[in-house]
Amino acid sequence: MERDIAVKSADDQMKWGSDVAAELLRRLGIEYVCINPGSSFRGLHDSMVNYLGNEEPSLILSLHEESVVAIAHGYAKVAGKPMGVILHSNVGLMLGMMSIFNAWCDRVPMLILGATGAVDTAVRRNWIDWLHTSRDQGALIRNFVKWDEQPTSPTATVDAMLRAYMHACTAPCGPSYVALDRRLQEDALSKPIEIPDISLFAPPHPPKPATEVVERAATLLAQAQRPVILIGRASHAPAAWHARVALAEMLGARVITDLRFGASFPTTHPLHGAPPDLFLTPRNRRILADADAVLSLGWDDLADVMRQAFTDSGRRATVIHASVDYQVHNGWSGDHQRLAAIDVRIACEADVLLEPLLHALSKHDMPPKPATTDRTASAPQPGPIVAGRKPTLLDIGQALLAARADRKLCLARVPLNWPAGAYPFEDPMDYLGYDGGGGVGSGPGMTIGSALALKGSGRIPVGLMGDGEFIGGATALWTAAHYRIPVLIVVANNRSYYTDEVQQEAVAVARGRPPENKWIGQRIDEPAINIAGLASDLGFATEPVVRDSGDIQTALERGLDEVEKGGCYLIEIEIEPSDGSSLDWLNHH
Known part of the structure; x- marks a missing residue:
């Protein structure tokens, strides 16, 4: 990326409230901060450009707040880490709200800084400061962010931003929001601010599943004649990809993936079902309906998928579900989906389960799996494109x-x-x-x-x-x-x-x-x-x-x-x- 080059400032000392926030962004390793400008964060804007020199992080200008947040969302899906966002007061926050909701539902990390006209009514500049000040601004998005705060001092800003980053990056990931009062940004520091060692506030390592739960899941899967793996939200890491393939091959399990969550399993593999879609396709419904054991790896709407497959049959498969998504379900929106009936709940990220489950399965003698009439790979067999007609x-x-x-x-x-x-x-x-x-x-x-x-x-x-x-x-x-x-x-x-x-x-x-x-x-x-x-x-x-x-x-x-x-x-x-x-x-x- 070609960043905008700032004229170097001779003043590189942390002197203003907004300098503290800018310094924290740098120490947290944020590479880019996307903005649509606004006067409520003019102090922070100056700190990013003249204190940091628009380097580490660099500002990225977008022309609308919805895209400001969407750009950070797309970045996180690839990078696996947060990008910074700054939204102008209540009006910018309201314009970016749909994109924040997207990031929440997609469980991607994001660090959002907001701003507000001076909370102290005595120092509000004019009518615009009044319009751009809201009581409890974070309440607008509190139901779909991991954490929000509005600190009232530079020292509190340090705590608020460290906590926001930690929550955003702790699975299930999501956006966090910190609103900075205009006066807090623009007032000179009355004393030096100590920023602690950032590594001491790192997100926790993902928890591993209990051995006895993994053993129970392995036993049920090893005994199954027709296992099916549902792969939902999954890591893009190559090691996790190969582990999912190894797991399916070890079990001889059919695999169903979902177009909502990105590539998670090779669609050309003979064990893969129908091409992924936004909904359960008729072919995948038949595959799932034939299962006697189902391993759900972060599948989002598990209850509805199982209902589609088993409603008419009068039977149900044994269900094993690995996810920590339940930890952020709050009932405000339906992103929690229907409550699923689960035989074995494993409270860990789906990809964290892979290694211990493969190890546990290696100790089992797998019974031979019956042949299936629907075991062809879903690799495309495209014919020549017919010219001379409107495209499809x-x-x-x-x-x-x-x-x-x-x-x-x-x-x-x-x-x-x-x-x-x-x-x-x-x-x-x-x-x-x-x-x-x-x-x-x-x-x-x-x-x-x-x-x-x-x-x-x-x-x-x-x-x-x-x-x-x-x-x-x-x-x-x-x-x-x-x-x-x-x-x-x-x-x-x-x-x-x-x-x-x-x-x-x-x-x-x-x-x-x-x-x-x-x-x-x-x-x-x-x-x-x-x-x-x-x-x-x-x-x-x-x-x-x-x-x-x-x-x-x-x-x-x-x-x-x-x-x-x-x-x-x-x-x-x-x-x-x-x-x-x-x-x-x-x-x-």
Whole structure:
């Protein structure tokens, strides 16, 4: 990343309240802090630029608070550690709230600093200080952050930020929030502030499961004839990836993965079920319904998945579930999902279980597993793309597979209804997953944040998204262009929020009303938005809209070439409006 170079200041002493916060960011190892500027944190802004010299960490400017947080979210999904965020008073916090909720639901670490107009009414400057001051500002987001605080002194700021970082990075991870009063930032220090050894406040090591619980799980799995492994939220670390493969092979277990959580198991492996989706597909439902033992590794909506598979059969499998997610369930939102019936609960992160479980299983004699009629790998068998017609998402997937050749790509985002069978996942960094909260507009920011973390890794970040998703966060592209963050954005444009057209069609049909009206309040047309033109104005290289399926691969190859050279590139592909979305799709999901 090309950071903005600050004029060196002769004043490198910690003299102001905001200098303390800036110094802590540096000592905590925060590499970048993303902001949209505001007067409530002008003191901290000055400390970042003139006290720290805009180095370690560097400021990153984004044009909207929703993207500010989304960029930090995407960064954390790749880096596995927090990026800093600063939000301007109550108004900036409210603008960033949806993205904070995404980070909470996706369990990614994030350190958010806020600010408020002076709490002391006697020193508020004018009407804007009053508007930008809220009582208990953290209450706006308290239900979906790990921890929040509003310190009232520089010494308390040290404690607040150390605690915020520790909570954010302790599994289940999530965002933490510290609000700094304007006067606290701008007042001179009355005495030297001692910052303790940061290593003494490091997040705790993840707890390991009790030996007797692991032994019980191993016995049940070893005795099972038809075990199934559900892999949900999982580490991108290569060692964990290989351990999951080893576990499935040792058990002869079928594996079901989920498009929400990123690549967690090779989709070309013979033990992998149907290509991953956002919902349990009919084929995976059959695989799960046949199981006599189920190992859930961080699966998010375990109860609903089991209900789908076993409702009609009148039976249930033995269920083993490894997760610490329950520790942050608070009932405010439904991110805790339905309460699952579990035979063996293992209170540890899913990947922490792998090594001791493999060791325990190695001491068991595995009975032979019965043959199955549904044991083919889900590797794609793409045929030639038919030219001369409007593209589909399947065409995009097949063309991307062909265009990548020997390149290493990282899909930072894919559209709803993505045909995962057209593009295999063979490495934990092949795909990063969704945004957690299921809103609209996080795609560009999260893609650019992941691209920032991937820079120099040898992987090319690719964000595939629909037009509605792109338009909601398009201004994030300027950040990538300004800081020279190489990234490829591909927009599948059907000029509609078409998934919601399908929903409206379903309601109309159920009520005996005309489904032809489904488009009203959904179509993004008349005028059509010039997506490529918008991207160009924000600093991206683009090309004419791709309207023929036969032209997709060549366009993707051009885009990948440009990103390999360090460029920012966008390709707009006009797809069949109803591609991947129909009442049949809705009924299956």
